Amino acid sequence: MKRTLAIAVAASTLLASAACGDTGDDEKASGGSRTLNVFAAASLTETFGALGKSFESSHPGVKVRFNFGGSSALAAQINQGAPADVFAAASPATMKTVTDAKGAAGTPTTFVKNRLVIAVPPSDPGKVAKFADLAEPGLKVVLCATPVPCGAAAQKALAAAGLKVKPASQEQDVKGVLTKVELGEADAGLVYRTDAKAAGAKVKGIEFPESAKAINAYPIATLARAPQPDLAKQFVDLVLSAPGRTVLTQAGFEAP
Amino acid sequence: MIRRPPAVLLLPALVGLAFLVLPLGGLLARAPWSTLGTRLAEPQVLEALRLSLVTATLATALCLLFGVPLAWLLARVPFPGARLLRALVTVPLVLPPVVGGVALLLALGRRGLVGQWLDAWFGLTLPFTTAGVVLAETFVAMPFLVISVEGALRGADQRFEEAAATLGASRWTVFRRVTLPLVAPGVAAGAVLCWARALGEFGATITFAGNFPGRTQTMPLAVYLALETDPQAAIVLSLVLLAVSVLVLAALRDRWIGAG
Amino acid sequence: MSGLDARLVVRRGAFDLDLELAAAPGEVVALLGPNGAGKSTALRALAGLVPTAGGHVRVDGAELRPLPPERRGIGMVFQDYLLFPHLSALDNVAFGPRCQGRRKGEARRAAAAWLDRVGLADRASDRPRALSGGQAQRVALARALAVEPRLLLLDEPLAALDAHTRLEVRAALRRHLAGFGGAAVLVTHDPLDAMVLADRIVVVEDGRLVQQGAPAEIARRPRTDYVARLVGLNLYRGRAAGRSVTVADGTGDGHVLDTLDSLEGEVFLAFSPAAVALHRSRPDGSPRNVWQATVSAVERHGDRVRVTVSGPPLDAAADVTAGAVAELQLAEGARVWVAVKAAETHVYPA
Numbered sequence: 001m002k003r004t005l006a007i008a009v010a011a012s013t014l015l016a017s018a019a020c021g022d023t024g025d026d027e028k029a030s031g032g033s034r035t036l037n038v039f040a041a042a043s044l045t046e047t048f049g050a051l052g053k054s055f056e057s058s059h060p061g062v063k064v065r066f067n068f069g070g071s072s073a074l075a076a077q078i079n080q081g082a083p084a085d086v087f088a089a090a091s092p093a094t095m096k097t098v099t100d101a102k103g104a105a106g107t108p109t110t111f112v113k114n115r116l117v118i119a120v121p122p123s124d125p126g127k128v129a130k131f132a133d134l135a136e137p138g139l140k141v142v143l144c145a146t147p148v149p150c151g152a153a154a155q156k157a158l159a160a161a162g163l164k165v166k167p168a169s170q171e172q173d174v175k176g177v178l179t180k181v182e183l184g185e186a187d188a189g190l191v192y193r194t195d196a197k198a199a200g201a202k203v204k205g206i207e208f209p210e211s212a213k214a215i216n217a218y219p220i221a222t223l224a225r226a227p228q229p230d231l232a233k234q235f236v237d238l239v240l241s242a243p244g245r246t247v248l249t250q251a252g253f254e255a256p
Numbered sequence: 257m258i259r260r261p262p263a264v265l266l267l268p269a270l271v272g273l274a275f276l277v278l279p280l281g282g283l284l285a286r287a288p289w290s291t292l293g294t295r296l297a298e299p300q301v302l303e304a305l306r307l308s309l310v311t312a313t314l315a316t317a318l319c320l321l322f323g324v325p326l327a328w329l330l331a332r333v334p335f336p337g338a339r340l341l342r343a344l345v346t347v348p349l350v351l352p353p354v355v356g357g358v359a360l361l362l363a364l365g366r367r368g369l370v371g372q373w374l375d376a377w378f379g380l381t382l383p384f385t386t387a388g389v390v391l392a393e394t395f396v397a398m399p400f401l402v403i404s405v406e407g408a409l410r411g412a413d414q415r416f417e418e419a420a421a422t423l424g425a426s427r428w429t430v431f432r433r434v435t436l437p438l439v440a441p442g443v444a445a446g447a448v449l450c451w452a453r454a455l456g457e458f459g460a461t462i463t464f465a466g467n468f469p470g471r472t473q474t475m476p477l478a479v480y481l482a483l484e485t486d487p488q489a490a491i492v493l494s495l496v497l498l499a500v501s502v503l504v505l506a507a508l509r510d511r512w513i514g515a516g
Numbered sequence: 517m518s519g520l521d522a523r524l525v526v527r528r529g530a531f532d533l534d535l536e537l538a539a540a541p542g543e544v545v546a547l548l549g550p551n552g553a554g555k556s557t558a559l560r561a562l563a564g565l566v567p568t569a570g571g572h573v574r575v576d577g578a579e580l581r582p583l584p585p586e587r588r589g590i591g592m593v594f595q596d597y598l599l600f601p602h603l604s605a606l607d608n609v610a611f612g613p614r615c616q617g618r619r620k621g622e623a624r625r626a627a628a629a630w631l632d633r634v635g636l637a638d639r640a641s642d643r644p645r646a647l648s649g650g651q652a653q654r655v656a657l658a659r660a661l662a663v664e665p666r667l668l669l670l671d672e673p674l675a676a677l678d679a680h681t682r683l684e685v686r687a688a689l690r691r692h693l694a695g696f697g698g699a700a701v702l703v704t705h706d707p708l709d710a711m712v713l714a715d716r717i718v719v720v721e722d723g724r725l726v727q728q729g730a731p732a733e734i735a736r737r738p739r740t741d742y743v744a745r746l747v748g749l750n751l752y753r754g755r756a757a758g759r760s761v762t763v764a765d766g767t768g769d770g771h772v773l774d775t776l777d778s779l780e781g782e783v784f785l786a787f788s789p790a791a792v793a794l795h796r797s798r799p800d801g802s803p804r805n806v807w808q809a810t811v812s813a814v815e816r817h818g819d820r821v822r823v824t825v826s827g828p829p830l831d832a833a834a835d836v837t838a839g840a841v842a843e844l845q846l847a848e849g850a851r852v853w854v855a856v857k858a859a860e861t862h863v864y865p866a
Contacts, residue, residue, distance in 0.1 A: 171467060
């Protein structure tokens with residue numbers, strides 16, 4: 001149910017994000033206090049939330065405001081002029097749309113990597129044990145749609161293993177895949193290890209060696225039009241620091 | 257003598273109109289007109305469009321089949337708890353569609369309250385099927401029909417029904433031959449609203465029925481996914497959806513509601 | 517027994533209707549009464565549109581009370597006709613026969629015949645919207661008659677029409693009612709409609725029957741102030757002893773009126789306003805009832821002037837010429853002598 005709520009919130013954030021982000025007014029209103037706007041892939045919701053808290057406590061008077069969503073949608077918002085300071089994407093390809101549009105200040109840095117796991121309901125009704133089992137006829141598999149990073153990674157892994165999987169659905173994001181698995185609608189799905197971990201006991205994550213062929217790198221960059229360039233740099237430094245990395249690896253991310 | 261409408265009404269009216277039309281202008285201005293033809297001819301676009309039209313129409317049919325009797329019940333049969341029931345009918349209006357989709361999964365999904373029996377007894381699973389899309393659209397669109405028809409029923413003079421009864425008409429005959437024709441404009445308006453809402457449905461559909469081209473990927477889903485990679489394609493798809501709906505709605509309005 | 521035999525008991529909040537009603541086959545009974553007296557409720561109770569708390573509704577011996585409206589086999593003409601707006605005149609009339617299970621073609625042929633009988637064969641394909649008030653009324657009548665009812669109910673059938681159309685339609689309705697073989701009950705608040713259309717009038721006040729009889733009887737011998745006003749008579753209740761009637765006059769002693777009728781006991785005494793003469797000074801001569809009163813209202817009433825005078829001892833209405841009004845300088849507050857010849861009064865048992 002918590003996951004359900006998270007999905008609803010994520011969706012409404014996505015919809016509302018176009019309307020908010022008017023930092024200039026906020027700053028004046030709060031009399032001297034500053035707001036840092038971080039646009040980050042939805043899979044970073046928990047970890048970046050924690051990092052944001054620690055950043056706020058070490059920077060009195062600074063408020064970190066997050067916009068979590070699908071990386072591509074975030075990139076589109078940034079390219080349309082949304083006032084963001086930092087962008088953390090779930091794939092180099094989406095980051096590239098921002099750098100191509102001269103939106104990033106400097107070169108993006110890869111801060112973590114994420115790999116896919118097979119998510120199955122705790123009871124594992126489809127008796128999935130290895131990657132090749134996904135091709136079993138009659139097994140209901142859901143994947144991310146190819147345009148979104150988790151979908152691209154899934155296709156890459158399947159192609160590398162020479163597996164042909166006919167998915168029941170191509171979800172808009174990884175949370176969509178998780179919902180279907182959690183509710184038992186799907187027998188298996190491919191999600192990031194971090195997502196499976198965050199879902200706790202509601203899904204079982206099954207590691208598979210073929211995931212090494214589709215490791216996803218997460219790049220982070222400060223943005224060219226950042227209203228708070230100094231704070232942006234300090235936040236990126238925090239993410240890249242040893243304590244920052246600990247928070248991330250504890251959540252299931254791998255060091256780059 | 258033609259009197260000028262008062263500025264205090266005219267001004268907000270124009271602002272409201274601009275607010276509604278301006279985003280449309282944005283779409284039209286940024287549309288990739290030169291490549292429009294080739295983009296439209298893509299089979300995926302036509303497939304999504306066909307699926308959208310078919311499911312929205314089926315959903316409207318379901319809404320009519322169940323929504324009109326429900327509206328009749330609410331408008332004509334006094335019973336305890338009618339107020340509460342009327343409020344419940346409008347739940348899909350206020351529920352975020354994504355939550356509606358999750359609710360549908362919990363009720364009709366493979367492990368859902370009712371869905372597990374459908375699966376066990378008939379081997380029927382609704383998620384990831386076109387039928388699932390129709391159900392998701394019906395869920396969000398039905399309140400539009402019920403509210404519209406209930407309003408029409410309340411506005412209709414019930415004495416016509418009494419007159420029909422004195423002429424020997426059973427309650428079913430009264431409903432079919434007198435009540436329904438009397439509220440036909442309301443039913444038509446409701447059906448049109450219902451169809452339009454179903455056509456644009458996104459959240460409940462993707463949550464309940466998932467997204468698979470040709471089976472559950474309707475236009476709004478195709479638009480959303482296209483936005484991820486190719487915003488221009490998303491604009492094209494949106495324009496198609498817009499053109500089709502405006503065409504259909506304008507035609508229906510003239511035919512059914514234009515009399516007023 | 518054949519025809520209608522009913523006792524209608526309806527309770528709705530403070531309103532309480534308890535009315536016995538009978539009508540022989542071919543008889544037209546008019547329910548006459550002031551607004552809110554319960555006459556429309558009585559009609560709706562006969563039709564089954566209002567639940568009854570007791571009593572019975574028998575038509576040709578069959579008990580209809582437990583039946584819903586559609587199974588009572590009655591015909592009803594509503595005040596504003598309630599023709600179905602989405603159906604043509606023909607289909608409106610064919611609606612009843614269709615509900616009785618007749619085939620479409622057959623029902624339409626029957627409907628066409630009824631439209632022809634009410635003189636509207638040429639308007640068969642018109643929607644109700646295109647019909648005049650009088651035409652709509654005739655279609656409504658044809659629709660009610662087309663079910664071949666054993667009981668015909670008419671709720672204020674002429675109330676929605678303007679004065680001129682009303683005259684015409686009233687005459688036509690009278691013809692059609694004369695040709696109808698079943699019992700008919702008509703609700704109206706217009707005494708003229710009741711007099712022209714009904715064989716018998718039932719006067720209802722406050723949910724109760726207060727008087728019934730043939731129209732002529734009602735017109736000649738009203739028994740309540742409401743009926744007396746309707747038929748335009750001065751009415752008094754009193755005690756007769758031979759040719760003298762003692763009428764309550766507000767002082768306790770009573771005012772004695774002389775008559776030519778000789779009765780004993782409780783009686784009604786009535787006379788027409790036209791029989792009342794007004795004088796500035798006390799008249800003398802032939803035997804007549806004379807008293808002094810005050811003018812309380814003067815209003816035009818057709819080609820006469822209606823002068824209302826107030827006692828004590830007695831109130832009365834008098835119809836005089838405009839010339840007399842001028843000559844006697846009749847205005848509110850004027851003191852006049854009121855004179856009624858004994859021969860003009862009419863006395864009947866209460």
